[in-house]
Amino acid sequence: MSDPQRCPVVIVGGGMAGLALALLLRHHGQPQVTLIEAAPLDGPGDPLTPSFDARSTALSAGSLTIFDTLGIGAALRQQAAPIATVDVSRRSRLGHTRMSAAEEGLPMLGAVVENRWLGRVLLDAAAADQGIRVLAPMQTQGVRRLADGYAVLLPEATLHCDLLIAADGAHSRTREALGISARHHDLGHDALIANVELGVDHHGIAWERFLDDGPLALLPLPGRRMALIWTGPRARMAELNALSDDALLAALQDAIGPDRLHPFTRLGTRHCYPLVLTQASAQVVPYAVVVGNAAHTLHPVAGQGFNLTLRDLAALAECVGASEQPGALATLSQYVAGRAADQALVGHASRWLPELFRVRFGPFAHSRQLGLAALDLWPGLRSAFAARAMGLAHGN
Template identity: 40%
Template sequence: MKQHYDIVIIGGGMVGASLACALLPMSDALDLNIAVIESVALPTHDVEEYQPSYDARSTALAYGSRSIYEAMGVWTRLKAHVSPISDIHVSDKGHFGVTRLNAKKEGVSALGYVVENQWLGHVLLDHLQQAASPRIDFICPASVTAVESRADSMGVTVEYQGEHTELSCELVVMADGGRSPLRASMGISYSETTYDQHAIVVNVSTDQPHNGVAYERFTDSGPMALLPLEDKGGSPRSALVWTVPNDLIDEVLGLDDQAFIARFHERFGYRAGNVIHVGQRFSYPLKLTVADEQVRRGLVVLGNAAHALHPIAGQGYNLALRGVASLAETLIHARKQQQNLGDLTRLQAFYEQQRLDQVRTIGFSDQTMKLFSNHNPLLAVGRNVGLQLLDICPTAKTLFARSAMGLDMPAPDLK
C-alpha cells in the first residue's frame, strides 16, 4: 500500500473493477497509480474452472457493452460463459401489440448478452490480478471511513488489517453501490421515486431450449422479463425478472414452487415452453434514485451510487458501464495533457456528457414503465398500435434496436 495514489476507487464490484480494467492498459505509459478498495477478499479460485451456478444473479449486457469490454481486453475470456440474445419478443398481456427484434436482421451477431454477475466479477478481478501490475493495488478486505477534500488533493481514511491509514490522491471514485454510506456522510443528496413495486429475481428451467430468445411481457400488474442463460447440466435456464406490486409481494414469494409456476404461466403464457424447475427467489424494492451531485473537485460518483433505475429495459448496468468508459477516456486525456485528474472543469464536462445519457436512458425506462402500467383504455390502444407499427417499420425498428444496443453512442477511446 502506497501513501499516495493518482486514483482511489472505492468499491471493487463490477463497476469499480471495470474502471480499473479500462485504465490498466495505459497505466504504465501514463504513470498512473491506482488503488482499489473493497470490503470483501479477492476470489481465490481459478476462473478457468468456473462452473455456472443455477441460482446466480445475472446482468443483461447490451451489444455496445461488449465493445467496451473488448476495448478493455476482457471480452475474449468473458464470452466463455455468456448467453447471446438472438431475438427479443415484446408483448402486452391481453392486447394485440407485439414487436420482435432479430440480431441477423439488424446486422449484428447478437442483440445483447446475459452474463452471471459472479462470472463477470471474477473475470474482471482475475484480469487485473493476472496483469500483476505494480500500478494497481488491491486493498481488501477494507473499508473507507472518511473522504475529505484538501487544498491540493483528496484524503481517504482506510480501515485495513485492524488499523486506520490515511491515503492521499488526485481523484476519488465512489463505486460502492446504491446503499453507499459515504454518499450520505459526504452530504451528497439524491432524488428518489418509489414505484410501489418489488422485483422478484429467480432462475427457471423450461422443457424446451430458449434458443437465445429474450422476452419482455407487459401485464396489468407489472412487466416480466425472461432472459436466456447458459445451460446448467444440459438443462435450459432462463433468468426471470418479475415485477410485482408491493401489496402482492409476500403472497407471490410465499407460493410453493408449483403454485409459483402456475402463477407465472397465468401472467406470462407458454411462449417459452413449460417451466419445470424454479430456483431460489430473491426480491428487492424498485426505486428510481439519482444522486444530486455526481462530481466534485477530486470526486466522481459512479454506478448505483450515482443512479439506479427500473429494470424494465435492462439498461441500468449498461448506463453505468458507459459512464465507466467515458470517465476512463476523460482521465486518460487529462493525464496526457498533464492536468490534475481531479480538475473540476474537466470532471464537469464528463458529467454533462453523462447527464444527457442518463436523462435519455432513465427517462425511457421510467416512461415505458408508467405507460405500460396505465390502465386507461385509450393509452392501451395507443401503446399497442405503437408496438405494431414498430414491428412492421424496418427503419423505426433499426433505430430502436441501435439505441437499445447502445450503438448510438460513440465508442470509447481508451488509448
C-alpha cells in the same frame, strides 16, 4: 498511524462499476489505481459482494465491445448466452414486436451473463494487473478534503489521492461525505429474480412481457436456463414469492402465455429486490466523481443500469485516464457534460417504459397498443426502439 500513502486514483467500492472502472483507467494510461471494497473478494469461489450476487446482467453489444477492448470479452463469453431476438409483448392486449440480430445486421443483440461470472472475470483481470491495488475486505472510515485532492481514511492507514471515485452503491457513504445529496424514489415495486430451467431450447430469445401491474423479463442463459426478473407491486410479489416452486412456475407460464416457452421444469433460488430509483444531485466536485449505483439507479425493465454505467465509465476513463491532474474540475465537468444526454434519455426511457404499458383502460391504453403494433409494422421504428429503449443494439 503511519504517514499518508500517495495514490493517484482511489476507487471506493469494488462492485461491477468500481472494478470495471479500475480496468478502464488502466487501459487509458492511468499508472496506478487503488480499489477499496468492503466485502471479501479473494478466495477460490465466486466473489460475494452485493454486485456479484444471484442476478444476471444483459450486456448490450456496445458493452461487449468495451469489454473486448479491455481484453476480457472472450472470457465473459465463455459463460454468456447470446441474445438473438428480443420479443416484446403485452398480456391480453394487441401489439407484439420482435427485434432480431439478423434484422439489425448484428451477430447478436447482446449477451446475458450471470453476475457471479462477470465478477470472476473482472476480478481475475484486476488481479493480473500490477497497476491495480485491491484492498479488501476494507471499510473506509471517511474522507477529508485536501487542498489538491482527498484523504481517504482507512482503519490503519490514510491514502492521499488526486482523484477519489465513489462507486459504493446507491446508499454511498462516500457520496454523502463529499456533500452530494441523492433523491431516492421508492417505486413500491419489487423485482423477484430466479433462474428457471426449460424443457426446450430458448433459441437465444429474450422475452419482455408487460403485465397489467408490471413488466416481466426472461433472459437466455447458457444451456436451457433463463434468468427471470418479474417486477410488480410489493404485495403482489410477496404473494408470488410465498407460492411453492410448482405454483410459481404455473403462474409464470400463465403470465408469459401458454404457447411460449413450454414447459418450465425447474425453479432456482429466489431473491427479491426493492425497486428504488436513485439520482445523485451532482456527479462531480473538485477531485471527486460519483459513479454507478451511487450516481443513478434505474428500473431493471430493459436491463439498462449497468450498460449506461459502463458507457459513463468508458467516457470518464477516456477523460481522466492519462491526465496528470485527473481531479481537475474542468476535466471532470467535461465528462459530466458529455454524458448528460445519454443519461437523461435512458433515465427517461426506463421510467417511461413500465408506465407506457401499465395503463389498462381508456384512450391511453389504446394508443399504447397501437404503439406496440406500430413497432411491429415499421422496421425502422423497431430498430430505433431496439437501439435506444432496449439498450441492446450496436453503439449502446
